[in-house]
Amino acid sequence: MNPDNYLFLSALLFTIGAFGVLIRRNAIVVFMCVELMLNAVNLTLVTFSRMHGDLTGQVIAFFTMVVAAAEVVVGLAIIVSVFRTRRSASVDDANLLKY
Amino acid sequence: MESLIWLVPGLPLFGAAILLLGGKRTNAWGHLLGCLAALGSFALAAGLFFTMLGKHGAARSMHQHLYSWVPVPGTGQHPFQADVAFQLDQLSVVFILLITGVGSLIHIYSIGYMSHDPERRKFFSYLNLFLAAMLILVLADNYLLLYVGWEGVGLASYLLIGFWQAKPSAAAAAKKAFVVNRVGDVGLSIAIMLMFVTFGSFNFGTVFGTAGGASKGTLTAIGIMLLLAACGKSAQFPLQSWLGDAMEGPTPVSALIHAATMVTAGVYLIVRSHAIFDLSPTARLLVTIVGAITLLFGAIVGCAKDDIKKSLAGSTMSQIGYMILAAGLGPIGYAFAIMHLVTHGFFKAGLFLGAGSVMHGMDDEVNMRHYGGLRKYMPITFGTFFLGYLAIIGCPPFSGFYSKDKIIEAAFSKGGTSGWILGGAALLGALITAFYMTRMVIMTFFGEKRWVPDAEGHEPHPHESPLSMGLPMLLLAVGSVAAGFLFSMNSAFVNWLEPVTGPRAEGKLPGGLNSTTLSIITLAAVAVGVAIAVVKYGTGKVPAVAPRGSFITVAARKDLYGDAFNEAALMRPGQYLTRTLVYTDNRGVDGAINGLAALVGGTSGRLRRLQTGFVRSYALSMFGGAAALVAAILFAKL
Numbered sequence: 136m137n138p139d140n141y142l143f144l145s146a147l148l149f150t151i152g153a154f155g156v157l158i159r160r161n162a163i164v165v166f167m168c169v170e171l172m173l174n175a176v177n178l179t180l181v182t183f184s185r186m187h188g189d190l191t192g193q194v195i196a197f198f199t200m201v202v203a204a205a206e207v208v209v210g211l212a213i214i215v216s217v218f219r220t221r222r223s224a225s226v227d228d229a230n231l232l233k234y
Numbered sequence: 235m236e237s238l239i240w241l242v243p244g245l246p247l248f249g250a251a252i253l254l255l256g257g258k259r260t261n262a263w264g265h266l267l268g269c270l271a272a273l274g275s276f277a278l279a280a281g282l283f284f285t286m287l288g289k290h291g292a293a294r295s296m297h298q299h300l301y302s303w304v305p306v307p308g309t310g311q312h313p314f315q316a317d318v319a320f321q322l323d324q325l326s327v328v329f330i331l332l333i334t335g336v337g338s339l340i341h342i343y344s345i346g347y348m349s350h351d352p353e354r355r356k357f358f359s360y361l362n363l364f365l366a367a368m369l370i371l372v373l374a375d376n377y378l379l380l381y382v383g384w385e386g387v388g389l390a391s392y393l394l395i396g397f398w399q400a401k402p403s404a405a406a407a408a409k410k411a412f413v414v415n416r417v418g419d420v421g422l423s424i425a426i427m428l429m430f431v432t433f434g435s436f437n438f439g440t441v442f443g444t445a446g447g448a449s450k451g452t453l454t455a456i457g458i459m460l461l462l463a464a465c466g467k468s469a470q471f472p473l474q475s476w477l478g479d480a481m482e483g484p485t486p487v488s489a490l491i492h493a494a495t496m497v498t499a500g501v502y503l504i505v506r507s508h509a510i511f512d513l514s515p516t517a518r519l520l521v522t523i524v525g526a527i528t529l530l531f532g533a534i535v536g537c538a539k540d541d542i543k544k545s546l547a548g549s550t551m552s553q554i555g556y557m558i559l560a561a562g563l564g565p566i567g568y569a570f571a572i573m574h575l576v577t578h579g580f581f582k583a584g585l586f587l588g589a590g591s592v593m594h595g596m597d598d599e600v601n602m603r604h605y606g607g608l609r610k611y612m613p614i615t616f617g618t619f620f621l622g623y624l625a626i627i628g629c630p631p632f633s634g635f636y637s638k639d640k641i642i643e644a645a646f647s648k649g650g651t652s653g654w655i656l657g658g659a660a661l662l663g664a665l666i667t668a669f670y671m672t673r674m675v676i677m678t679f680f681g682e683k684r685w686v687p688d689a690e691g692h693e694p695h696p697h698e699s700p701l702s703m704g705l706p707m708l709l710l711a712v713g714s715v716a717a718g719f720l721f722s723m724n725s726a727f728v729n730w731l732e733p734v735t736g737p738r739a740e741g742k743l744p745g746g747l748n749s750t751t752l753s754i755i756t757l758a759a760v761a762v763g764v765a766i767a768v769v770k771y772g773t774g775k776v777p778a779v780a781p782r783g784s785f786i787t788v789a790a791r792k793d794l795y796g797d798a799f800n801e802a803a804l805m806r807p808g809q810y811l812t813r814t815l816v817y818t819d820n821r822g823v824d825g826a827i828n829g830l831a832a833l834v835g836g837t838s839g840r841l842r843r844l845q846t847g848f849v850r851s852y853a854l855s856m857f858g859g860a861a862a863l864v865a866a867i868l869f870a871k872l
Contacts, residue, residue, distance in 0.1 A: 153857060156850070156853050157850050157853055157854055157857070158850070165849070226848070226849045226850065227848055227849075227850075229849075230846065230847030230848050230849075231847060232847055233845050233846055233847030234842040234843060234845045234846075234847075
């Protein structure tokens with residue numbers, strides 16, 4: 136199979152994730168879109184690793200997953216605690232830190 | 235005796251310290267301690283004088299070194315050495331006798347005069363301080379210590395002129411005296427600095443001994459600066475304006491300032507520094523010009539004032555002008571300047587105390603137009619005042635005749651055109667003096683009663699003052715009568731001062747004058763002055779409200795526009811300058827800084843709006859940035 140298709144898929148996934156972050160209001164969905172972007176990048180890394188016959192890209196993909204796991208833990212905790220205090224998971228409601 | 239010199243200024247200084255530090259506890263006996271300190275100082279001065287009489291020649295000059303004040307061991311060109319050391323020679327002994335003698339009498343007089351004042355103790359402490367400062371001034375053996383006394387006199391005069399500081403006019407007068415004196419003080423400090431640079435020392439001995447080695451320009455500069463200092467302290471033109479306002483102080487203070495302390499300091503300074511003036515004819519000429527202008531200025535002002543004390547103040551200015559003129563004449567005049575200073579000390583103190591006594595009896599009325607006919611009610615005051623009057627107009631054989639006549643003669647014998655001008659000014663001054671003093675005596679003691687009831691409708695009840703006030707007046711009157719005659723006997727005074735002021739040069743009178751004809755001319759001028767005053771004030775009624783008068787009278791009432799000139803030439807431009815500076819500062823400097831700050835603030839206020847707090851907008855900018863970055867990399871690669 137042509138590895139280019141993986142790259143197209145990855146670009147598609149990244150674009151969906153980016154649009155999701157920009158246009159969705161629900162914090163959980165925004166969060167999931169961020170994950171989607173991360174995994175799209177992972178896919179790219181692995182694909183290029185395969186194309187070049189070099190394992191470095193796959194190693195980096197593992198690092199990304201570990202970091203993403205840690206980030207999910209912290210991020211979800213924040214979202215849950217914001218929801219508990221404000222009874223809302225909308226990112227537009229959490230806009231106190233501004234001018 | 236020599237080791238006791240320090241006690242002469244020391245006693246009044248201790249007196250002042252005890253009275254000031256002791257506070258209210260000393261209220262009961264403070265005035266007595268003040269008098270005792272002054273009298274003790276006088277006794278010491280007299281003792282020193284007799285010790286001096288017992289010696290001869292150079293041994294008469296005594297010296298006491300108290301301690302090294304600022305010793306800086308010499309590494310540079312001029313090792314700095316300032317000592318607290320006193321020098322008592324023939325000149326300073328005259329001064330300490332005058333200061334402590336007249337000062338003591340004024341102290342005694344003040345017991346009665348200030349008896350109703352709750353702050354009498356404070357008054358005496360200031361009087362003592364005044365005496366101490368003046369004594370330090372005349373006893374110092376170097377210019378730096380003299381400067382200490384000089385400033386002390388300025389401080390004490392400030393405190394005393396503003397003694398009734400609750401009155402705004404008194405507070406303003408005190409400030410004025412202090413500020414005007416400050417101008418003169420700057421002159422003295424510059425003169426001292428110049429001396430240190432030129433001679434490397436402040437000591438009288440070193441400065442006068444090496445004065446011949448300095449350049450003419452330096453000596454003239456020092457002389458002019460010393461003259462400026464003398465103008466400030468002695469109220470000479472153009473720094474005369476404070477003297478009239480200084481009458482706001484209690485009358486004994488006026489007597490003290492005008493007779494024994496303060497205004498005589500300038501004359502002392504010039505005569506003491508004669509070694510410098512001897513070598514600089516330019517500086518001497520300036521001194522005579524200042525003296526001549528002031529003696530006419532003061533006399534004209536004295537003619538127009540209705541306030542008895544202000545009229546006397548004008549008279550002091552004029553008489554000090556005579557002394558400065560004599561001092562400026564050089565070796566022919568130094569001794570006469572000091573002689574006139576001493577005789578003036580007697581009669582002017584007497585006149586002021588007499589004026590104070592009249593005011594005391596007339597409920598503090600000072601306007602002579604509201605006096606009149608007082609000679610029957612105050613015989614002692616009248617008698618002593620009249621003797622002082624005869625002395626000041628130069629009626630023989632009273633003291634003013636001997637001293638003033640000699641000054642007029644010395645002015646004429648200066649020679650040349652300047653001699654004629656200066657002599658003429660002195661002669662004219664004598665005429666005007668006779669006029670205004672006669673006017674004062676007639677308006678106060680003769681004629682009809684023009685008494686005015688005070689604000690509550692009480693008629694004044696003039697009465698003779700108590701003995702504590704009468705006795706000093708009597709003693710001073712004796713001085714006004716006899717001093718001149720005693721001093722002139724065998725030229726005693728001139729010979730006494732000769733070791734200090736140098737051998738007296740005999741001037742030659744010009745134009746066929748000799749001293750007898752000149753005396754007659756002077757007496758004729760005095761008689762004319764008296765006659766004009768008698769015709770003008772003695773024969774007719776004196777109006778209770780001052781008539782408008784000629785333009786000279788109007789000008790003289792306003793001190794010949796001295797204050798107006800100071801205001802227009804110095805105060806207003808200064809005010810405009812500061813206002814312009816403040817405006818420039820507010821609008822220019824502050825404007826630029828504030829504008830810049832507003833610009834930065836405004837810009838950042840608008841930029842701040844970018845921080846919306848919405849996650850999506852931050853995310854968008856991040857994406858935009860990342861996209862731009864990628865685009866840039868791709869663009870660069872391709």
